[in-house]
Amino acid sequence: MSAEFNKNIDTSSDEITTIVVIDDGGSKGATTSQPIQKHGIIIDNDFKPLSAYEAEKRLFNYGKNVIAAYQPLRWYTVLYNSTAHPFNLILIGLAIFSGATSDFPTMTILLIMVIISVGIRFIQEYKSEVAAQALKNMVSNQASVIRLYSPPDTRDPTFDDLEKMDRGETEELEIPLEDIVPGDWVKLSAGDLVPGDVQIISSKDLFISQAALTGESIPVEKFTIDQKQPPVIPEANENVKMDKSELERPDLCFMGTSVVSGTATAVVLKTGSNTFFGVMAKTLASKRTANYYEVSIRRISFLFIGIMLAMMPPVLLLQGFLKGSWTDAVLFAIAVAVGLTPEMLPMIVNANLARGAIALSKHKCIVKKLDSVINLGGLDVLCTDKTGTLTRNKVELIKHLNYHGDTCQLPLYLGYLNSYFQTGLKNLMDVAVIEFYENPDSKIIAGYTNISQGFTKVDEIPFDFVRRRMSVILESNQEDHRFLISKGALDEMLSCCSHIYIGNRNDFTDGIFPTTDIVPLTQEIRDSVKDLNNALNDDGLRVIGVAFKRMKERVEFSVAHERDLILVGVCGFLDPPKASAKPAIEELMRYNVEVKVLTGDSPVVCRKVCEEINLPIKSIVTTTDIEGLDDTELEEIAEKATIFAKLTPLQKANIVNALKRRNHIVGFLGDGINDAPAIRESDCGISVDEGTDIAKESADIILLEKSLTVLAYGVMRGRLTYGNTIKYIKMAISSNFGNVFSVLAASIWLPFLPMAPIHLILQNLLYDFSQIAIPWDRMDPEFLVHPKRWSTKGIFRFMAFIGPLSSIFDLTTFTFMWFYFQCNTDEDENKVKLFQTAWFVEGLITQTLIVHVIRTRKIPFIQSTASKPVLLSTLIIMAIGIAIPFTPLNEYLGMTQLPGIYFLYLFGVLVSYPVLVSVVKVVYIKIFKDWM
Numbered sequence: 056m057s058a059e060f061n062k063n064i065d066t067s068s069d070e071i072t073t074i075v076v077i078d079d080g081g082s083k084g085a086t087t088s089q090p091i092q093k094h095g096i097i098i099d100n101d102f103k104p105l106s107a108y109e110a111e112k113r114l115f116n117y118g119k120n121v122i123a124a125y126q127p128l129r130w131y132t133v134l135y136n137s138t139a140h141p142f143n144l145i146l147i148g149l150a151i152f153s154g155a156t157s158d159f160p161t162m163t164i165l166l167i168m169v170i171i172s173v174g175i176r177f178i179q180e181y182k183s184e185v186a187a188q189a190l191k192n193m194v195s196n197q198a199s200v201i202r203l204y205s206p207p208d209t210r211d212p213t214f215d216d217l218e219k220m221d222r223g224e225t226e227e228l229e230i231p232l233e234d235i236v237p238g239d240w241v242k243l244s245a246g247d248l249v250p251g252d253v254q255i256i257s258s259k260d261l262f263i264s265q266a267a268l269t270g271e272s273i274p275v276e277k278f279t280i281d282q283k284q285p286p287v288i289p290e291a292n293e294n295v296k297m298d299k300s301e302l303e304r305p306d307l308c309f310m311g312t313s314v315v316s317g318t319a320t321a322v323v324l325k326t327g328s329n330t331f332f333g334v335m336a337k338t339l340a341s342k343r344t345a346n347y348y349e350v351s352i353r354r355i356s357f358l359f360i361g362i363m364l365a366m367m368p369p370v371l372l373l374q375g376f377l378k379g380s381w382t383d384a385v386l387f388a389i390a391v392a393v394g395l396t397p398e399m400l401p402m403i404v405n406a407n408l409a410r411g412a413i414a415l416s417k418h419k420c421i422v423k424k425l426d427s428v429i430n431l432g433g434l435d436v437l438c439t440d441k442t443g444t445l446t447r448n449k450v451e452l453i454k455h456l457n458y459h460g461d462t463c464q465l466p467l468y469l470g471y472l473n474s475y476f477q478t479g480l481k482n483l484m485d486v487a488v489i490e491f492y493e494n495p496d497s498k499i500i501a502g503y504t505n506i507s508q509g510f511t512k513v514d515e516i517p518f519d520f521v522r523r524r525m526s527v528i529l530e531s532n533q534e535d536h537r538f539l540i541s542k543g544a545l546d547e548m549l550s551c552c553s554h555i556y557i558g559n560r561n562d563f564t565d566g567i568f569p570t571t572d573i574v575p576l577t578q579e580i581r582d583s584v585k586d587l588n589n590a591l592n593d594d595g596l597r598v599i600g601v602a603f604k605r606m607k608e609r610v611e612f613s614v615a616h617e618r619d620l621i622l623v624g625v626c627g628f629l630d631p632p633k634a635s636a637k638p639a640i641e642e643l644m645r646y647n648v649e650v651k652v653l654t655g656d657s658p659v660v661c662r663k664v665c666e667e668i669n670l671p672i673k674s675i676v677t678t679t680d681i682e683g684l685d686d687t688e689l690e691e692i693a694e695k696a697t698i699f700a701k702l703t704p705l706q707k708a709n710i711v712n713a714l715k716r717r718n719h720i721v722g723f724l725g726d727g728i729n730d731a732p733a734i735r736e737s738d739c740g741i742s743v744d745e746g747t748d749i750a751k752e753s754a755d756i757i758l759l760e761k762s763l764t765v766l767a768y769g770v771m772r773g774r775l776t777y778g779n780t781i782k783y784i785k786m787a788i789s790s791n792f793g794n795v796f797s798v799l800a801a802s803i804w805l806p807f808l809p810m811a812p813i814h815l816i817l818q819n820l821l822y823d824f825s826q827i828a829i830p831w832d833r834m835d836p837e838f839l840v841h842p843k844r845w846s847t848k849g850i851f852r853f854m855a856f857i858g859p860l861s862s863i864f865d866l867t868t869f870t871f872m873w874f875y876f877q878c879n880t881d882e883d884e885n886k887v888k889l890f891q892t893a894w895f896v897e898g899l900i901t902q903t904l905i906v907h908v909i910r911t912r913k914i915p916f917i918q919s920t921a922s923k924p925v926l927l928s929t930l931i932i933m934a935i936g937i938a939i940p941f942t943p944l945n946e947y948l949g950m951t952q953l954p955g956i957y958f959l960y961l962f963g964v965l966v967s968y969p970v971l972v973s974v975v976k977v978v979y980i981k982i983f984k985d986w987m
């Protein structure tokens with residue numbers, strides 16, 4: 056860029072003070088022509104790009120270009136977040152109360168519980184925060200800036216370097232977004248995120264989507280306005296107030312918005328938290344709306360708290376009135392409250408998500424927001440674009456044909472000129488055209504060594520996904536003519552052509568553009584061009600048409616000039632399917648995820664690709680089939696079709712929404728600007744690292760490699776994460792619910808406390824320990840093959856049916872102790888101790904054991920075994936539970952050794968409880984078709 060850019064700045068216009076910056080449009084080779092000036096900013100001589108040194112200084116003064124609200128959390132914030140949870144507050148409150156009533160053992164255990172739950176959660180979250188940051192750094196976010204030339208080796212500049220610096224030459228650099236400083240000159244093109252609040256110096260058909268700021272989805276055009284003053288850049292410590300009306304100003308673009316089409320050069324006014332977006336983010340971050348998953352977890356937390364609060368008064372009153380000792384009653388009620396608080400819930404949920412995210416990152420899949428892991432597990436429809444996902448990310452030009460279908464140089468040359476001079480989004484097709492042309496083997500050209508040297512660019516009309524074509528306007532260095540060269544999707548080209556070239560010249564000595572062999576484009580000819588297109592499509596070739604026209608005008612060019620063109624022929628591109636696509640599709644089908652292809656390309660090419668990778672095609676629809684449909688019709692069509700071709704970006708998003716309305720959990724994988732709206736609308740938006748900035752910004756998950764294989768793994772991993780989370784929740788909530796019955800029954804029935812408060816609390820502590828390993832558990836393969844969706848209703852149902860089962864065994868234990876061991880009076884302290892110890896052990900063991908039954912639909916241990924950490928943690932805790940009454944601790948805890956016959960009974964419980972739950976499980980699954 057550098058040199059050309061300087062040449063665009065007409066330094067001669069006013070000797071001393073002014074420079075006119077004129078529309079550059081990022082043009083290549085625009086050295087000799089007189090570009091048309093649309094608007095200009097009159098600014099003084101000091102207005103030039105920054106030097107590397109100045110940029111460095113400003114980076115120090117202004118700080119990095121990051122928004123405070125998005126900055127990594129500090130350890131103390133994480134610690135605060137892990138502590139300030141209602142469950143912990145309840146425990147801390149209860150600990151203080153215990154301390155106040157001189158119940159120090161209880162207080163100690165409560166505090167240990169808080170420390171464990173906060174500690175583990177803190178470690179997990181801090182680890183995942185660090186990992187998330189490292190992962191974010193793996194995703195590249197670059198912006199192009201123009202800076203004054205600086206030698207590659209600043210300490211040892213060459214003579215050439217010095218000369219360039221003397222001349223004040225500039226260079227275009229790709230630098231990390233966060234290193235942009237106020238005063239930097241940045242280049243914007245389609246798909247870019249605007250890297251700060253900027254003022255436009257020059258632009259070409261620049262359309263910006265300001266949806267992120269204003270909610271307005273229609274892109275607005277931005278351009279320079281005549282201005283006598285140079286842009287004002289606020290000082291580093293200046294407090295600039297925000298003025299909403301600035302959003303309307305056509306010459307300002309804002310951080311957080313993105314370029315839909317066109318190009319521009321702009322100067323950065325504000326960065327990071329000083330930008331409009333930064334200020335907004337500060338207020339928004341505190342009012343961020345929770346997503347469905349967060350809401351569900353919160354709802355469940357409240358349910359837990361609700362059960363607990365509902366339990367406290369009856370227990371307190373029953374114990375107080377029936378037993379007479381109010382202090383005992385209060386302590387017991389507290390212990391019950393502790394028992395009913397699932398203090399491990401936040402830790403398990405977060406540890407699960409963090410583990411899932413870290414596992415995914417090892418497969419080059421970066422999760423931007425932790426709970427997207429669960430959403431991945433929920434996917435049952437995956438929409439994807441075609442290029443690079445189903446096909447290799449390498450498009451190759453293999454045919455350049457005239458109207459008759461014969462190989463002809465003209466479409467190649469004109470296509471090349473178009474690709475070479477256009478400066479918008481350079482996509483795979485442009486790269487393919489340039490590579491093919493510049494490959495020495497393919498050049499059969501008379502009179503030219505490099506055709507691009509014979510032309511100067513005057514203007515361009517950038518690509519957009521609705522027009523599906525792009526044009527450049529070139530001036531020949533030999534003739535006094537301008538040429539508009541257009542290339543794009545064939546149908547869209549035909550719609551703007553009036554003539555067609557039917558010759559096949561190979562001699563270009565008298566100029567490249569044909570003047571003869573041009574005939575009107577009759578309907579008949581149109582049809583045969585379409586036949587040619589279809590024949591190429593049938594072979595799996597993507598086709599673009601190339602056309603031109605001669606023009607005398609020296610005007611500002613716009614889309615309106617794309618008419619009455621002469622079609623010179625077509626180029627055919629091969630975009631072969633990826634070898635990995637076939638097995639990946641198979642795997643996704645095994646996981647019951649339906650794949651749909653939403654493409655801007657033609658249906659025939661897309662069908663061919665899908666056939667080659669064995670993607671079953673239900674039906675194919677194109678843009679015209681879905682235009683003007685109402686919501687229900689669109690839903691039906693979205694449900695039925697597999698291939699959606701020639702879609703506009705908005706249509707892609709509409710299809711995603713239609714599928715969502717049909718109760719699907721929809722993922723969208725894409726990399727283009729045209730995919731961004733659909734990515735944003737989907738339940739789980741996925742993009743790739745080499746995708747456009749706006750696609751990446753809209754996505755929840757970034758793949759470092761565009762591949763469906765990773766996604767199949769991600770879906771599986773998401774389901775595993777879901778499984779381990781829901782397993783804990785269902786278990787905890789049903790066991791709590793069961794305990795409610797046992798405690799109430801005991802309170803009415805027994806003349807003494809069924810368990811001393813300290814026992815209840817210790818039991819709870821041990822139980823917590825046994826749960827820590829859950830995030831490391833596995834799920835049955837059968838579980839993983841079905842999409843998982845969060846169902847609060849399912850959780851309630853589970854609680855209501857499975858919870859009371861544990862009470863049955865509590866009650867048999869009470870009965871056994873009451874009748875067999877005659878523990879039926881509060882007069883004999885030893886009997887009371889025996890009773891309490893017996894329930895302590897039985898309760899702990901059944902609670903701990905049950906995870907093995909609940910975690911699977913199958914027969915535990917025989918058909919499905921938990922992972923080692925879970926096996927070990929449950930075994931160890933059960934062993935500790937049985938051992939405690941036999942240790943010297945029993946004195947301190949008020950327990951007593953249990954007789955041998957009790958263990959016979961316990962063995963019976965150990966066998967029959969899982970058997971009972973397993974039987975109920977079979978019935979439950981039969982009735983509700985659901986378990987985990």
Ligand SMILES: Nc1ncnc2c1ncn2[C@@H]1O[C@H](COP(=O)(O)OP(=O)(O)OP(=O)(O)O)[C@@H](O)[C@H]1O
Pocket residue numbers: 439440441442482484485518523524525542543544545597598599653654655656657727729
């Ligand atoms: N650089 C280009 N020059 C001319 N025409 C183009 C160019 N890029 C795309 N087109 C036209 O626009 C159509 C749609 O673009 P594109 O194929 O990129 O859409 P898409 O939805 O991203 O497709 P895919 O699903 O394959 O990624 C293309 O089929 C082609 O006809």
Ligand SMILES: [Mg+2]
Pocket residue numbers: 440441442726727
């Ligand atoms: Mg694409």
